[in-house]
Every structure is written in structure tokens, then in C-alpha cells.
Amino acid sequence: MTDLAIVTEKLTRRFGALTAVDNIDLCVTAGQFFGFLGPNGAGKSTTIKMLTGLLAPTSGRVQLLGLDFSSQSVEVKRQIGVVPEGMGLFERLTGAEYLNFVGRMYGLDHGTTLQRTRELLEFMQLADRPKSMIADYSHGMQKKLALAAAVIHGPRILFLDEPFEGVDALAAGALKALLSRMTARGVTIFLTSHVLEIVERLCSHVGIIHQGRLVAQGSIEELRAGIAGEAGSKTTLEQIFLSIVGQSGAERAQIEELSWLT
Amino acid sequence: MADIAQPVGILKQITLIAGLRWRMLHNFLRRKQNRLDLIGVIILGVVVCVFVIGVCFALSAGAYDFVSSGRIAWLGLLFWAIFLWWQLLPIMVAGFGASFDFRTMLRFPLRFGAFYIIGLAYGLADFTGLAAVCWIIAIIFGVAAANLALLPALILMSVLFIALNVALERLVGSWMERLMAGRRTRELFVAGFILLMLALQLVGPLLNRYGDSAEPLFMRALPYLSYFPASLVGKGVGAAAAGSYGAFALAAAGMACYPALFGALLWMRFAAQYRGEELSETPAAAKINRNNAERAELGADGLSLLSPQVAAVIRKEVRYLLRNGFAAMMLLLPPGLVFALISQSSLLNFMGSKGISPELFFPALVAYIVLILMTPAYNSFAYENAGVQTYFTAPLRFREVFLGKNFVQVCLIAIELALCIAAFCYRVGMPSAPIFLATLAAIVFTVVGQLSIANWSSLSFPRKLTFGQIHGQRQSRMAVLIAFSAQLLLFAISSLVLGLGRWTGDRWLPAKAFTLLAVAATGGYVASLDALTSYAEKKKEKLIEALCR
Numbered sequence: 001m002t003d004l005a006i007v008t009e010k011l012t013r014r015f016g017a018l019t020a021v022d023n024i025d026l027c028v029t030a031g032q033f034f035g036f037l038g039p040n041g042a043g044k045s046t047t048i049k050m051l052t053g054l055l056a057p058t059s060g061r062v063q064l065l066g067l068d069f070s071s072q073s074v075e076v077k078r079q080i081g082v083v084p085e086g087m088g089l090f091e092r093l094t095g096a097e098y099l100n101f102v103g104r105m106y107g108l109d110h111g112t113t114l115q116r117t118r119e120l121l122e123f124m125q126l127a128d129r130p131k132s133m134i135a136d137y138s139h140g141m142q143k144k145l146a147l148a149a150a151v152i153h154g155p156r157i158l159f160l161d162e163p164f165e166g167v168d169a170l171a172a173g174a175l176k177a178l179l180s181r182m183t184a185r186g187v188t189i190f191l192t193s194h195v196l197e198i199v200e201r202l203c204s205h206v207g208i209i210h211q212g213r214l215v216a217q218g219s220i221e222e223l224r225a226g227i228a229g230e231a232g233s234k235t236t237l238e239q240i241f242l243s244i245v246g247q248s249g250a251e252r253a254q255i256e257e258l259s260w261l262t
Numbered sequence: 263m264a265d266i267a268q269p270v271g272i273l274k275q276i277t278l279i280a281g282l283r284w285r286m287l288h289n290f291l292r293r294k295q296n297r298l299d300l301i302g303v304i305i306l307g308v309v310v311c312v313f314v315i316g317v318c319f320a321l322s323a324g325a326y327d328f329v330s331s332g333r334i335a336w337l338g339l340l341f342w343a344i345f346l347w348w349q350l351l352p353i354m355v356a357g358f359g360a361s362f363d364f365r366t367m368l369r370f371p372l373r374f375g376a377f378y379i380i381g382l383a384y385g386l387a388d389f390t391g392l393a394a395v396c397w398i399i400a401i402i403f404g405v406a407a408a409n410l411a412l413l414p415a416l417i418l419m420s421v422l423f424i425a426l427n428v429a430l431e432r433l434v435g436s437w438m439e440r441l442m443a444g445r446r447t448r449e450l451f452v453a454g455f456i457l458l459m460l461a462l463q464l465v466g467p468l469l470n471r472y473g474d475s476a477e478p479l480f481m482r483a484l485p486y487l488s489y490f491p492a493s494l495v496g497k498g499v500g501a502a503a504a505g506s507y508g509a510f511a512l513a514a515a516g517m518a519c520y521p522a523l524f525g526a527l528l529w530m531r532f533a534a535q536y537r538g539e540e541l542s543e544t545p546a547a548a549k550i551n552r553n554n555a556e557r558a559e560l561g562a563d564g565l566s567l568l569s570p571q572v573a574a575v576i577r578k579e580v581r582y583l584l585r586n587g588f589a590a591m592m593l594l595l596p597p598g599l600v601f602a603l604i605s606q607s608s609l610l611n612f613m614g615s616k617g618i619s620p621e622l623f624f625p626a627l628v629a630y631i632v633l634i635l636m637t638p639a640y641n642s643f644a645y646e647n648a649g650v651q652t653y654f655t656a657p658l659r660f661r662e663v664f665l666g667k668n669f670v671q672v673c674l675i676a677i678e679l680a681l682c683i684a685a686f687c688y689r690v691g692m693p694s695a696p697i698f699l700a701t702l703a704a705i706v707f708t709v710v711g712q713l714s715i716a717n718w719s720s721l722s723f724p725r726k727l728t729f730g731q732i733h734g735q736r737q738s739r740m741a742v743l744i745a746f747s748a749q750l751l752l753f754a755i756s757s758l759v760l761g762l763g764r765w766t767g768d769r770w771l772p773a774k775a776f777t778l779l780a781v782a783a784t785g786g787y788v789a790s791l792d793a794l795t796s797y798a799e800k801k802k803e804k805l806i807e808a809l810c811r
Contacts, residue, residue, distance in 0.1 A: 054654050055803055078657035086810045088651030090578060092585045097578075104574035105656040110566075133585070149652075 004066070005030040005157050005188035006051065011060035013046050020046040022212040023060070028190060028205070030065075030156075033183045035203035036192045039245055043212040044192045045085050045161060051190070052082045052159050065156060078106065081155030083163055087146040091135035095126050095145050098134060099152055106153035113152070120148040123178070125171070139166040147175060151182070158182065160191040164198055176202060200237035210245040276376050276383075299723065302739030314393045318400035325404030329412065334503045337416075338488075338496025340401055341423060345492045348394045348427045352435060374536050381532055385432040386424075395424060405499070415502035415510060419495040422514070425521035426491050433528045436535070452591045459595060464602060491520050571658045575666025582645060583670070589638070589645075593674060596634045600627060600682045604689045624686060624693040625701045625760070631682055632708055633749055635675045639716035640745040641737055642667050644727040648810045660798035661791035668713050675709055696769040700760075703776030708752045711783040714790040715748045721794065721801045724808040755779070 006028035013021040021043040028034045038044045049055035051062055053073055062069040067076045082088075090098055096117055103113030121127040124144040126137075134142060143166055150158060158179075164172050179202065183189055193199050199206060200220065208216040216223055224235050227243050321340055328336045385391060398420050406413050442448040469476075487493050498513030565573035583590055604627075643650055653663050692698065723738035759779070763772040798805070 052655055054651060054806060056799070074657045074659065076657075077655060080655075082651075082655040084648075084651045084655065086648040086651070088648050088655065090582075090649035090652070091647060092582055092645070093578065097581060101574050101578050102652065102656070104570040104577075105652065105658060107570055107657065109570075 003030045004028070005032070005064065006034075006190060007061075007063040008051070009061040009063075011047070011050060011062060012058050013043075013050060013055065014058045019212050021050065021057075021209075024209070024212075024214045026207060026214065026217070028188060030188050031183060031186045032205050033179070033189045033203045034191070035199035035206040036190060036209065037196070037199060037206055037241055038192075038209035042209045042245070044209055047209065048159055048161050048190070048192060049084070052080065052084065053077060054082075054084060078153075079155060080157045080159060081150035081153065082159045083143075083146045083150045083161060084159075085161045087142055089134050089142060089146060089149075092133055094131060094133055095121055095137070095148075096130055098145065099149055102149040103152045108153055116152050120152060123174070124148050125174075140168055140171060143167050144171055144175070151178075155187065157188045157190065160189065162193055163191060164193060164195060172198075196236075196238045196241055206237070208241065208244050216244050276379060279376075279380055299738050299740045302741075302743040305743055306739055310389070314396055317393075318396055321397050322400040322404035322407075325401040326408045329405050329408035329503075334412070335496040335500040337401070337405070337499055338493040341398075341492035341495045342490075344394050344397055345423075345427065348390055348431060349434065351390045352388070352431055374533065377536050378529065378532050381432060381436075381528075382428055385428040385435070391428065391431070394427065398424065409503065412499055412503055415514075416495075416499050418514060419498050419517055422517045422521055423491060423495055426517075426524060429521050429524035429528050433524055433531060436528070436531045456591050456595055456598065459599070489516070491517060569662060571656070571662040572666045572669070575663055576669055579667055579670040583674075586645065593635070593678065596631050597678050597681050597685075600631065601685055603627075604686055621693050621697045623690065624697060625704065625756075627682065627686060628679065628701050628705060629708075629753065629756070631679055632675065632705060635678060636671075636709065636712050636716065636749070637745055639668075639671050639713060640719045640741045641723070641725055641727070642671075642716065642720040643724050643805065643809055644737075646809055647726060650809045651806055654802050654806070660795040663798075664717050664791060664794060668717070671713070672709060675705075679705065694769070696763075696773050700763070700772035700776050703773060703780045704756050704759075706780035707776050707783050708756065710780065710787045711752055712748055714783075714787050714794075715744065717790070717794050718797070719744045721798055721805060724805050726809045726811060 004027065006026055008024055008026040011021060011024040011026070012019065024043075024047060026047075036044055036047065046055060050057045051064070051069075053069060053076070064076045065079055067079075069076050090101065093101065099117040099120060100113050103116060104110075108116070118127070121130075124147070126141060126145060126148070129137075134145065137145065143163065147160070147163060150160070163175065167175065176198075179189055183204075191199070191203070203220070205219050206217070206223065207214055216226075218226075220237060220240075223240050227235060227240050321343075324340055325337060328334060328340075386395070402413070402416055402420060405416050438451075442451055488497055494513050494517045498510050498517060501507075501509035501513055565576060568576070583593075638644075646653075653660065693701070719741050723741040723744070725738040725741065727737075756776075759772050759775045762775070763769065
């Protein structure tokens, strides 16, 4: 039995002449809380889409929980949960109806779906608006519902694309607690976020993608040691990130040239 | 020191927005999918052009005849037709202006003058306006051919007529847009529209019954119509022909009042938009009634025999349909029209007098229902929006999605057809057994045959539609073309089969042939599901991109 949850081999995606993801070899162990970082347009969302079956790779392989995605996609999808970019909600259903729909799509029986729906709505503090359609939810409420839908079937890997964007501090706290509990129970979480403080606090391991290439991968301590050596034990993830993909001196000079802004 | 943006002239701003529209069109055509859509637009455009040019000839000939026979005031009739077209068609299709919302430009320092002119230009640039202008030009040619001296007067009146129509159409469109921003008013409007369509079917019987007694009333009201713009055009040109320049000036002045009035009202309306008008609807406060919600969730729906995935899609489709007032009400239209049609005694008398038996009328009626009800299937993911991603992240094969969607579609068609057939048999009479059975088999053949093509079209040419909204909703032109071609093909095959039955004298031949075709279509449909599952996998990126945009 393998303890590798996510493995990619030379994963590549091209859009015409543009190579959005270039020969990525990812390796995420089961139970890891893995943060996938990168500047805007680096290829994070393209990678997560390929890992969840929303986008076909141009070349390369994806293996989740030892199963090959291209040949065993249904079996793989049964074991993963996804909060995609744009959340993928059916906006004209109520929260409960949507969770019921998703539960049934994942093959849960009626009773289990109903029970989990109730529990998830309570946990996410969405139970007090049973008749509201998702279209009438706030952005944060939609995020919480999307997360609830992603976990309703008890996935072994959870893919989250910017899960904390637009979520208030209280809800974010509850979500973080839930995610931490899930990793403690052996669930692998793969998340992208722009908020490096959150990633630093939650994730044990990170991968950094820049211009379509995986430029760093490992535990935060390993990256810290790699960047600053023994003396850098207080180096933040932001500093690590900037030192790997941050602006070069030439780019900074260009910005300083925008004198008309002042 | 920071720069301050320099004021930009109205003309420059209009040029910039025209450039923006051109750039958007250019970028739209860079995608292969959109280029295919353009082919659909071109082919449909040719059909529409034939219609517009045909009407041009008819109007030109009519105008020539009226002027050369001395009935110049009758030109007003032609302008009445154009006026009704220009004002009513946009309401019928509810496509006020282009889907590009020019109000988004308001975040830039756009002058109100530029905003107003751009708003008017959009009114003139849609299909209804362009066709109407073509027809007015055709009338001018017809009049010029008959009497060149009338040209200046006609041109002046025509320009005023065009200005009035543009202003009025934009004004009505703008108010409709505002009213329909609210869900309740929008659905009331759709309900009213459907009732109007049904009421129109009753015009014939009402005229038959009350026509004679209403005629004096109508004749008394007729003179007042001469104060309306279309009549004023005929009146003014007639006065110019008679050399009564005072009367012409009066008619022209009267005519000028209309664009001035509607232009001023439009100015006020656009000013409200320019100041910043919130059109989005506020969600209704939700009542907390957990017991009801739970009861609804627990309610058995008899779908337990199906696979959980198919059943989930069916439940979702039914909920979506019930919450999409526009789509749900459109379903009422075909049976409503059929009931109105077969309830007319004049139709039955006509059929009797022409020797038309139910044998012919019955299949035609059924074909009409199928034709209308199958159209949404050609873009069946239209309302999924971002939700479509769930179908690709969930552990299912795409055939299950199609099975769920098609099941709902077929059930709706079956219910509507059953109602219509029952009403037809009650009112007109039962067709003979061979025709009845042939029609039933033909229904299976055409519906199932179309489902395979429609599923392919839904994956190939998806177009996002906004829920419960009728403003600016456009299907992919390629999907429209495919639907049109498929229906034409199936209609041709069905006609051939019916023709063969008549030609050979074998009354049961159509029933047998349609049964065979229905079996073949069903086999083809079942086989297509697996192929479509693979095809969906190939097309998923385009589908997600089109619906999540």
C-alpha cells in the first residue's frame, strides 16, 4: 500500500504557444497539508484543474492514491473532494438541495446524505436560511457551502482553490479547525492561497510554482533552511516566497520609474 | 506631481467605444468555436436577408401603386406596418438592444451627451431597426419611381419617423429593462405575454362573432388614428402632393413633436441611468421554516429505481425548471396555443369545407408541439453556469447526466403531447388507427432522434443563459442552425414516409416504417451515450469555459 496521495510525472499543459504548466513532478504524502503557492498566472489553477479532472494535461501523468487518473477517473473522483475556482455551485438550488444533490452524485444513500447535509449546514452556520437560493448567498456563504459539498462524501484528498477568499474571520477560524482535524485523521489537503500567513499556519509542506515550473517543494522548515541556512529559523514564508519568485532588481527599478503616481 | 486626465470630447468617446466594440468582435472571432458560431450567424443572416429584401420589394411595389393610383395617404398603412414591427418585435423577442451593456461604460468619465448618443445608436443598430430602415428606404424608392416631386416631403417625414421609432423603442426597452430587473415583475411580464399570445388566437372567433356590430365603432375611431405618426406620414406626403403646403407643414410639425417628446422622455430615463441606477434585484427575506424544508427533503419522489446520479440530475432539473419562471411558462405556450386553435369553430368549419380530415391535421399539430418543445434541448447546459464543474468532479460517467436531462425533457414532451392529443381527440375527433399509431411512432423517432443530436450540440456549442432573464439572452447561432437542420431533416424523412404510405395505398406502411425508425433512433441514442461521454471529456474545457465565464 502506498502512502503517496498525489504524484505527478512531467505534468504539462499548453494553451497554444503558451506553456501554462511545464513538466511538474509533484509528490504529496498522504495526510499532508500541502500549500501550493505561486504568483498570479504562475499555473496554480491550471495544475489544480488537471489534478481534479477539470482539465486534460497535454502530457504527463497524474496519480492520486496510487490510481492513475486517466484510466481510473471515476474511482479517483470518488475519493477526492474539490472546491474549484468559481466554486461550481448550482445557484438556483438551496444550500440543502445542493448538498443533497452532491451527496447523491457521490453515491451516498438518501439517509446518510440527509444527515450529513444537516450536520454540515449547522457546522457552516448556513442552516438558518433553508429557503434561500445559493444565488442569494453572500460570497463567503457560497465558499462555506462549496467546502461543505467538497467534504460531504468523506474524501481522502481535498483540493481547495483559494478556500479562504471572501470568508469572514469567524468562519475562516472554523474552517481552519475543520481542515486541521481532517489532516489529523489522515486526509490529504492540497490548497492554493494568496494569503501566505494562512498557508504558513496551516500547511506542513508547500510547493512553489513560477512561470509554469515547480521551483521549490518540501516542508516549510526545509525551504527555510535552504534559503537562509541555520541562521534563518525566523524567516517567514513570505520571505521565502519572495526570495524564490520575488521581483528582480530590474523589475523594482521599473516600478520606481512610475514617478507620475506620486 | 500627479497628472490629471484631460477632458475627452463626445466624438472621441463615441469613437473609442466603437473601437472597443470592434476589438471585442475581433477577439471573439479569434476563437475557433466562435468562428463556427459566425458561420451559423451568416447562414441565418442569409435567410433573414431574403425575408428583409422580399419585404423591401413588396413595400416598394405597394408604395409605387399607392402613389401612381393617387391614393397617397394610404402610404400611412405601410408606415403603420413598419411602426408595429419596430415597436412590437423587440417586446416579443425581449431582446432590447445588444447583449453588450453599454452602461458599464459609465465607470469612465463619459459625458452624458456621448452616453445618450451611444444609447440611441444601439437602438438603430439592432436587427429590428436595420430592417425597418431598409423598408423605409424601399418605400422611398417606390414613391420616387412614381412621383419624384414627392421625394423631399417623404424624406423629411421618414427621417422624423425613424427618429421617433428609435427614441420610442429605446424608451420602452429601457423601462422594460428596469421593470424586469425584479424577479416578480419579470415573471408577471412573461405571464402577461403568454396570455397575450393566447388572446391573439381568439381575435378570429371574436371578429366572426362581433365583427359586424363592432364595425361602426371602429369606423368612428378611425379618424383619430390619423394623429398617430404612421398616419401623419401618409397625410403629410398626401398634402405635399396636393400642393397644400400649410397642411404639410402642420403634419410635419405634428410629426416632429413625437421624436421631441419621446427623445425628452428618453433623456430623462438615460439621465437616471447616468446618475447611477441600481437594477439588480434584492433577494427576498427568507422565512425560517426548517420543518417544511426538511419535509421537502425527506419526501419520496419515486426515483429510487434509478441510479442515484441519474435521480439526482432529474431532481435538480425539475427544481431548476420550477424556479425558472420564464422557461416554465414557455412550456405552457404550445398546449395553450393548441387549445386555442382547436377551440375555434371557424377552424373546424374551414377543415370541413376544404375536406381536410383529422388524418392530416393531427400529425401536423403533433409535429408543431415537438418542434417547439425540443428547442431547449440543443443547449441543455445553458443554465448550469459554474455548476457544470460538479459533473466533471463527481464520480460519474457523463451518460448519467444526459440520461437525467433527457428523461426530464421526454417526460415534459410526453405530458404536453398527451394533453394536446386528448384535447384534439375530444374536440376534432380521433384520427384513424393507422395514422394515430404512425404519429405516435413518429413522435418517438423524432424526439429520440433529436435527443442524440441535441446532446452533441449542447456539448459542442454551449452558451450560458442567465436564469429567469429574457433581456439580451442569445443562443449560439450554430446550435440554432443545427436544431433547424435536424428538424428539417426529420420533417423531410417523416413527410417521405407519409408520402410513401399514400403513394402505395398501404395505410399501415407509415406506422410500420416509423416503428422501425423509432427502434433505430432508440438504438442510436443508446449507442450515442457512450460516444457522448468520451466527447464530453474532450469538450469539458470549452464547456466549463463557456458556462463559467
